Amino acid sequence: MNPPINIPTNPAYRYHKAPDPNGPVYTPNIYQLELEINYNCGLGCNNCNRLTQIEAGNLSQMITVKQLDDMLKESVALGHKWLKMKFIGGEAMIHPNFWEMLDLVCAYQQSFSPELKIHIATHGQGEFARKCILRLNAERRPNVIIENTNKTTNIRPEFDTMTVAPKDLRPEFNQPGYQYRGCWIPHWVGLGFNYQGFYVCGPGAGIDRIFDLGLMIAKLKTILDDAKNGSPGLIGQYNPLCALCGHYAPLNGVKTTLISPTWHKAMVKYEKRQEARLALKHAYSPSQKHSLVVLGQGTALRKSEKTVIKLPPASDTGGLPPMRFKFNK
Numbered sequence: 001m002n003p004p005i006n007i008p009t010n011p012a013y014r015y016h017k018a019p020d021p022n023g024p025v026y027t028p029n030i031y032q033l034e035l036e037i038n039y040n041c042g043l044g045c046n047n048c049n050r051l052t053q054i055e056a057g058n059l060s061q062m063i064t065v066k067q068l069d070d071m072l073k074e075s076v077a078l079g080h081k082w083l084k085m086k087f088i089g090g091e092a093m094i095h096p097n098f099w100e101m102l103d104l105v106c107a108y109q110q111s112f113s114p115e116l117k118i119h120i121a122t123h124g125q126g127e128f129a130r131k132c133i134l135r136l137n138a139e140r141r142p143n144v145i146i147e148n149t150n151k152t153t154n155i156r157p158e159f160d161t162m163t164v165a166p167k168d169l170r171p172e173f174n175q176p177g178y179q180y181r182g183c184w185i186p187h188w189v190g191l192g193f194n195y196q197g198f199y200v201c202g203p204g205a206g207i208d209r210i211f212d213l214g215l216m217i218a219k220l221k222t223i224l225d226d227a228k229n230g231s232p233g234l235i236g237q238y239n240p241l242c243a244l245c246g247h248y249a250p251l252n253g254v255k256t257t258l259i260s261p262t263w264h265k266a267m268v269k270y271e272k273r274q275e276a277r278l279a280l281k282h283a284y285s286p287s288q289k290h291s292l293v294v295l296g297q298g299t300a301l302r303k304s305e306k307t308v309i310k311l312p313p314a315s316d317t318g319g320l321p322p323m324r325f326k327f328n329k
């Protein structure tokens with residue numbers, strides 16, 4: 001992991017833009033949705049706003065067919081007609097159930113929301129992506145639009161510095177009572193939906209994957225009720241998410257991934273959580289070689305460092321069965 005940077009004292013970076021503190025609060029578009037079905041890409045662009053280059057997703061961070069199906073069924077039950085859904089990852093087409101998921105969304109479109117436009121984002125690189133694009137073109141599904149960025153390099157100076165938290169940039173972003181206002185993404189692109197639930201925006205869903213803030217909204221009904229009642233609802237996610245999000249006050253023309261101190265701390269914690277998940281998994285595969293020995297409920301020994309680490313609660317194991325360890329003494 002890159003070491004954190006101290007931006008305010010580093011003259012190499014300058015502010016690209018910062019939101020008008022008296023500007024409007026962006027209204028989230030509740031008819032458009034980014035389906036963050038996985039967080040694996042393989043291209044490794046600098047400052048990827050789904051953080052795939054710094055922390056590629058694991059299996060438990062993929063949307064399941066059931067999750068998507070439940071969300072679509074709930075949309076039908078509530079009479080909610082989405083106008084745009086975009087498959088995005090990572091590289092969405094490498095999700096093992098991508099085609100099944102596409103069928104589900106197409107079925108929802110044909111039976112319930114014919115105006116729905118289905119977008120599929122791809123970097124267009126490699127044999128696999130090219131074959132998938134050929135197949136999509138051959139199938140000629142109605143209202144399915146391929147957004148092929150056709151990347152030829154992973155150096156993207158045009159990308160916002162995603163892992164530079166605004167709150168590390170300027171003291172005013174840290175003042176109590178400072179109201180983050182969102183940005184064009186929830187307004188023009190729409191909401192995010194990942195393995196945890198709904199978020200005000202796709203990048204925000206990715207932030208919560210790393211920071212574990214628990215901001216997801218499980219049900220569409222909650223979002224629609226909040227919108228009807230004038231409750232802060234999704235907009236309530238702006239303060240915790242935008243304070244961390246490099247889209248809010250990005251730096252200009254940066255060609256490497258920059259990591260500010262708040263992100264650095266969060267990623268260290270994230271890696272420990274992942275390591276602990278792995279330990280739980282390995283507890284069920286005793287034949288596998290592993291670096292962690294589970295000591296008992298809640299703790300494990302990291303062999304290399306001979307230190308005891310804390311494990312996450314059983315409910316936080318990404319779908320693994322409850323713990324049944326043979327304790328090592």
Ligand code: SF4
Nearest residue numbers: 182183201242245248
């Ligand atoms: S979290 Fe980022 S992408 Fe989402 S509204 Fe805030 S600044 Fe925009």
